Amino acid sequence: MPADTYELFRLTLIKRRHNDLFEPFDETREDYIRSVFSRRIEFEHHGTAFSYIPIETDLITGAIVGKVGRQIRVPENAPPEEDFDEQLRDVWKASVIAVDPTPGRDGQKVSIQRDKKIGRSFSVLRSIAKEINKNFLSPYTLEIQPIFSSQTFWEFAEKHKGNITSLTFDFVVPNGIWNADSHLKDELRSAGETMNAEEVTTTIKSETGIITNSPPVEEALAYIEKGSGSATAKTRDGLTYSSTRKSKRAILQYDLSGSPRAAIARALISLAKILDHE
Numbered sequence: 001m002p003a004d005t006y007e008l009f010r011l012t013l014i015k016r017r018h019n020d021l022f023e024p025f026d027e028t029r030e031d032y033i034r035s036v037f038s039r040r041i042e043f044e045h046h047g048t049a050f051s052y053i054p055i056e057t058d059l060i061t062g063a064i065v066g067k068v069g070r071q072i073r074v075p076e077n078a079p080p081e082e083d084f085d086e087q088l089r090d091v092w093k094a095s096v097i098a099v100d101p102t103p104g105r106d107g108q109k110v111s112i113q114r115d116k117k118i119g120r121s122f123s124v125l126r127s128i129a130k131e132i133n134k135n136f137l138s139p140y141t142l143e144i145q146p147i148f149s150s151q152t153f154w155e156f157a158e159k160h161k162g163n164i165t166s167l168t169f170d171f172v173v174p175n176g177i178w179n180a181d182s183h184l185k186d187e188l189r190s191a192g193e194t195m196n197a198e199e200v201t202t203t204i205k206s207e208t209g210i211i212t213n214s215p216p217v218e219e220a221l222a223y224i225e226k227g228s229g230s231a232t233a234k235t236r237d238g239l240t241y242s243s244t245r246k247s248k249r250a251i252l253q254y255d256l257s258g259s260p261r262a263a264i265a266r267a268l269i270s271l272a273k274i275l276d277h278e
Helices: 017-021 029-036 121-132 150-159 183-195 215-228 262-276
Strands: 003-015 041-045 048-057 064-077 086-100 108-113 140-146 164-172 199-205 229-235 240-242 249-253
Touching: 003 029, 003 121, 003 215, 029 108, 029 140, 041 121, 048 121, 108 121, 121 140, 140 215, 140 229, 150 215, 150 229, 150 240, 164 215, 215 229
Parallel strands: none
Antiparallel strands: 003 108, 003 140, 003 249, 041 048, 048 064, 064 086, 086 108, 164 199, 164 229, 229 240
16 A cells, blocks of 8 residues: 655744834734644745645644645656657646644644655755745744654664764754753853844764763753754764654555545644654
């Protein structure tokens, strides 16, 4: 049976500081997510035109279901009367998206159908967020990060113990990463307040090998595992780890003879299935 793979990401909304200069707004994070994902979004991804369109809102779960797609060219042949000449035809290819805008245990989430012809799921979603964030009068900035298991990093670290020479964390600024009295947490908060920074990247390097099983690394991984950042690592011999390629996934089989709405149902199921295993 054919199968769809859905990847899970977390939506983080950061209150824009410039809004403090204006009248208070009463739009909640859930309301904002519903408003932006309930309309058509035209955006560019790596120089190619993409479109996102909402399909419907599930009355039971409240999830918003939509599709994101791009135009592609597919090779085909003309009829026998035209000697089966090779030609290209423009078609559209789309992936199903399910957005959970409700403020759950760890925030709002989005599930997207994986398709190489559309592009890397994380990268496409980031381009959607970039387009949404162009509205500088909106109350929030939208960040999208993969929900991954830190166990994938620890397995990589154990396998390459003493051989990891570069470790990079990309954090969302409004939240800290180490304990409350950490100078780094204070610096991150200061970066947001004084420089309007939205993200801070920290890179640790050591030619003799980074000690990964240290409290700062453990706390950083625990933090970004909640969807507020990402981690990459590189070994001395060039092997790499990236949390953005380790997003949690659900694989759902389906029948090709199913109804046209089957893909939408699978997208909703994927949200529940992945969340059940968080």
